[in-house]
Amino acid sequence: MNDLPLVKAHAYGNDFLYVRERDLGDVDPVPVARRLCERHRGAGADGLIVYGPTPEGARMRLINADGSAAELSGNGLRALAAIVIRDRGNPSQVVPGAEVTVETAAGPRFLTLVARDDPRFMFRAWMGEPSDVRQETVHAAGESLLVSTFAIGNPQCVVLGELPGDDRFARIGPALERHARFPEGTNVEFAHVVAPDRRPLERVLGPELGDFIRGLHEQHGVVFHLGKKASSHMRGGVVLEGGERLEADVLVAGIGVRPATALAEQAGLRVDNGIVVDACLETATGGIFAVGDAARWPDPRGGGLVRIEHWVVAQRQGQAVARSIVGERTPFTDVPFFWSQHYDIAINYTGHAQSWDSVRVDGSVAAFDCAVTYMRGGRRLAVATISRDLESLRAEAEMEREIRKL
Secondary structure, three states: OOOOOOEEEEEOOEEEEEEEHHHHOOOOHHHHHHHHHOOOOOOOOOEEEEEEEEOOEEEEEEEEOOOOEEOOOHHHHHHHHHHHHHHOOOHHHOOOOOEEEEEEOOEEEEEEEEEEEOOEEEEEEEOOOOEEEEEEEEEEOOEEEEEEEEEEOEEEEEEEOOOOOHHHHHHHHHHHHOOOOOOOOOEEEEEOEEEOOOOOOHHHHHHHHHHHHHHHHHHOOOOEEEOOOEEEEEOOEEEEOOOOEEEOOOOOOOOOOOOOOHHHHHOOOOEOOOEEOOOOOEOOOOOOEOOHHHEEEEOOOOOOEEOOOOHHHHHHHHHHHHHHHOOOOOOOOOOOEEEEEEOOEEEEEEEOOOOOOEEEEEEEOOOOEEEEEEEEOOEEEEEEEEOOHHHHHHHHHHHHHHHHHO
């Protein structure tokens, strides 16, 4: 092969070479990738992406510079979407909002053009749900590092804590990338946490456990920027309100959720921060039920309407509605619960307290052995425990008995 048309594109510090399937033909792309991606004697790149057109965008195959196969690269994916958009001849298809679907070894990925300023493109990409999420300690470069690992196409390793200086970064990054824990290699990221609240999870767990959670994470090297919000993002980082700048290659925004009620509104159902239902999860329009994160139903213990975002509640509500549909109509009275895992410490929460006027702590939060009770008007609404699973189960049983007496 003498002539091979190539495109080189950059995205957030990565660069890739792109070649069309039809131009490569039957040639094995692995030795081509090794030769072309070599920094000194080739074109130089992090990988070679072989792609072909599809009606919705493109399909791709990624070969790393060393010839190994990879399911996907987010930066390579976005750069390919830019190539697809650029090659579209119809100007109406290259305005913000234009969509591209790329078929990858990890499944289809969906991208939306956010802005275009030739030769730069900005995309919003749906990368799929992460899998095999873990928090663990990895020994690398002479240090014990607490990391979060997961897979989203490729393995990812996130180090939470103070961003390292150049020398430490140069030691830790390659050591983790080639660590035995990741036999096929991994991407390595370092992270800070920015949040508007004074304490993590304070709105749900209160100041006592909020301070505990913050201290626990800080002991593991996590850096918090609390009581602050991101005002804008810039190339290479984020700007906080007040002007503070944090360097970053990737920004992850956890902005919460809102119930999807558009269809219910169009159907004329009552909507108030969710789809309002009765104790049996039925709307005011007979025969129409709502369950899960979008349903708002009467709280038999705390009064008022509640909406719980937890998959167990959604599952149990679905079962309750099924019983109603077959004629076994009974109110939904299950006590909600959730757990929050922080390293090897689990916080178990039973009940529901949107607000409270007092908190009672039994035991020692600092010693990882406590029960925190949330009260309003002298009545227990919820209990959070650490290392007291039996007490959580007893609290749930007592709350269920209280409901049956109502």
